[in-house]
Amino acid sequence: MKDKKLNVKPGNRSGKVLFILSIVSFLISSATILFMSYGSFEQDGNVNLAYALAITFWTFLLLGIVLSLIISKQRRRDILSAITDSGGIVFLRFFKNKPATVFDVLLIAGIIYLVVSLLIIRTLPSLLTLASTFTTVFSLEMHVLLNGKNYEWLYKKHDSK
Secondary structure, three states, X not given: OOOOXXXXXXXXXXXXXXXXXXXXXXXXXXXXXXXXXXXXXXXXOOHHHHHHHHHHHXXXXXXXXXXXXXXXXXXXXXXXXXXXXXXXXXXXXXXXOHHHHHHHHHHHHHHHHHHHXXXXXXXXXXXXHXXXXXXXXXXXXXXXXHOOHHHHHXXXXXXOO
């Protein structure tokens, strides 16, 4: 009797759509950082914009997390998911694929810039600092998504064994 090859397929189409929607949610959440200087809770500041930015930030951040949890649930339901899981804590996994490498480099550069800018030089938040904060936050979110097990399950080509 011949041994049957185990056909391991990447994740389904709906999982990929949810993954893209989670990326868009994290992008919108992070983009609110760019507009922080326009909204303020000070007496002479734009309080309505500050509230709108805060609500947008948290709503889309939570939406991105919920979408990622839904994908994780789909992955765990997959009978063959144990084969695709390579282990490791997501925060400690770096440079697992080309898209992850781009965002991991941006994350490291952003953290270095923020440490130098805010702790050593002690500059006040400027447009460059807000842009760097946006890049760092979005890169952290992409680091977790692109180095994670959900990305492996959805997009990685698996060898049949």
